[in-house]
Amino acid sequence: MKLHVIVPLCALFTLTQQAPAQCTCELTNSEKVFPHGKLGSVETDALKCNSxxxxxxxxxxxxxxxxxxxxxxxxxxxxxxxxxxxxxxxxxxxxxxxxxxxxxxxxxxxxxxxxxxxxxxxxxxxxxxxxxELRAKMQELETYDTMQVVKTQRANKNLVQELDQCNNRLNVTTQPTQPPQGNCPHGTFLNITGPRVYTAGEYPGSHKYGAWGQDPKPDAGKESWYWLVMLTASNRFANYVRLYSSLSSLIVGVSTPGNVLISPSNPTTNTIQGPNVVLYGGELYYNCYNLDSVCRFNLTSKTVTTLQLPKGTRFNSKGNFCHLEECYPFTDLDLATDESGVWVIYTTTQDFGNLVLSKVEEGEPLRLGQTWHTTVYKQGVTNTFMACGVLYATRYINKDLEEIFYSFDTTTGEQRFDIGIFIKKLSPNIYALNYSPVDQMLHAYCDSYMVSYKVLFTLNGHADVFY
CATH class of the missing domain: 1.10.287 (Helix Hairpins)
Structure with missing residues (x-):
């Protein structure tokens, strides 16, 4: 009996040790292997073209x-x-x-x-x-798109662009500010075009902060001259103004007659502090070193006159222009020129940081004229300028765009926050912005570059461009 039982168990054990049956099939891929290396090469070449x-x-x-x-x-x-x-x-x-x-x-x-x-x-x-070469490589790579995914994506992208353009045409554009016709000889402020000039001048990549422009009231024989002030010490101070006999001289970096010294050293008494500087009537207006005052330097007599601003005026980088990512140091006082003369834009503790605008009266002694108080917060503004008695303020949108978003009309007292005029930038930051009533240009100093834009006005309903 025992042998009868053992034999079947052995047979069963033997059967369980046999390998199970295997099934195999052959898969043939008719598609070519995608050349990832070639795609990487195309991307590298495209980046090089962009640079x-x-x-x-x-x-x-x-x-x-x-x-x-x-x-x-x-x-x-x-x-x-x-x-x-x-x-x-x-x-x-x-x-x-x-x-x-x-x-x-x-x-x-x-x-x-x-x-x-x-x-x-x-x-x-x-x-x-x-x-x-890139076109040929891309055409070759598209042969691997047998499902036409890329072609479909391209068609969808074009369709989205057409829809966006259609929506933009339907949207009503923001009307620009409208100063009274009798107040501005050029008509109504319409738009900004350009840049018209873009140059690194004599010192490419140097002196990040500064300002430049023309004298709206030049001496005889100096109508074509340009001036330049660069903050040469700690991005805060300067002790001279540099003169050029023409725009082309400034562009190619040939300074004639050269520098006019304000003080022999830097910084010291009468040193320029901050980039917001203007030249008017052969005199340089700027923020005095370490003071809540405006300095006026006469380029001929080499004398300096000081104008004390109201009590509580913020200075020494306590009331700067700013945007969300940074503030521009020592921009507490902004000097501006327009058809009527010189203005100073600042803020005080009494105004809780809002912009204050005052007219600087010419003559001796230097004095402050009429003052206007606004409701726009200075540290939400990146720059200001004057044109035909209207104050305009800009704000940072991104590294490519700046927006003129605000205006204050000194004739009517009207404020607007919906101007909606955009400035195309070639550098992320505009540290100084000056309007020239001589040729209706905006002169911007951007990260050591000098850039200018054309201001467009309308006269009797027609766009007039002044060249």
Whole structure:
């Protein structure tokens, strides 16, 4: 009996040790292997193209051409002046010297223009070749999209853009501020265009803070001059103003007559503090060093006059222009010019940090004229400027855009917070913004670059652009 039982158990044990039956199938993929390495190469080439071709390169050439356009009529005027001074074939030595300087500067200007043009031609040729190669690679890569996913995504993206454009056309645009026609000889403030000028000047990448522009009330013979103030010590102080005989001279970095010293050292008494500076009537207006006062420096007599601001005025970086990410140090006082003269924009403890606007009256002694109190908080503003007796304030939108969002009309007392005019930036921060009533330009100092924008006005319902 025992043997009868053991045999079947052994047989059962033997059967359980046998390998189970296996089923295999062969899968053949008819699709080609996607070349991920080639896609990475295309992305790298595209990034290189983006870094090589920038708006700054285009604007550099435009700035040079604009400078040449303005230089030639000036030379023609100087030659005409020389011809009038002919006295028996004996020409005025001074006029000859002026023309000689003009020709020398134009020669330097043309050299820079030719160099820039040649560099752009090489860049254009290289970029065109790279784009052709990229197009061929992308066409090859699209052959792997057998499900047409990329094609569908592209069609959807185009459809979204068309819908956005349709919505933008339907939306009512914000009306710009409307100062009285009798108050502004140019008409109604309409828009900002540009940038028209973009240059690093003589010191590319240096002196992050500063200001530049034209004198709205220049001395005779200095109508085409430009001025520049750079904060050369700790991004806070400056002790001189730099002069240029023309816009093209400023662009190419040829300073004539050069620097006018305010003080021999920096910082010291009468030193410029902060970037908000203007030149008017041959006199520089700025925030006095370590004071809640406006200083006026006469470029001819080299004398300084001080104007004390009201008690409680915030200074020494306690009432700066700001946006969410940062404040601009030592921008407590903002000086501005327009068709009527010089203004100072500041804030006081009594006004709880809101903007205060005062007219600076010319003459001796220097004194403060009428004052207006606003309800816009200064640290929510990045810059201010004046045009035709209207105060405008800007705010930071992003690194590419600044918005003129606020206005205060000194004639009517009307405030508006819905201006909605945008400034296209080439650098993230605008540290100084000056309006020039000479040619209706806005001169901005942005991270060591000098940029200008054209202000458009409407006159009798028509847009008039002043060039």
């Amino acid at each position: 090589d071709i920038t708006p700054q390169k285009t604007l550099e050439l435009e700035s040079l051409l604009l400078g040449l356009e303005r230089r030639l009529p000036q030379l023609q005027d100087d030659v005409s002046t020389l011809e009038k001074e002919d006295d028996g074939d004996l020409y005025a030595v001074v006029s000859l010297q002026v023309i000689e300087n003009e020709l020398r500067e134009m020669e330097q200007f043309m050299d820079q223009l030719n160099s820039t043009t040649l560099a752009h031609q090489h860049l254009t040729a290289d970029t065109s070749k790279q784009l052709e």
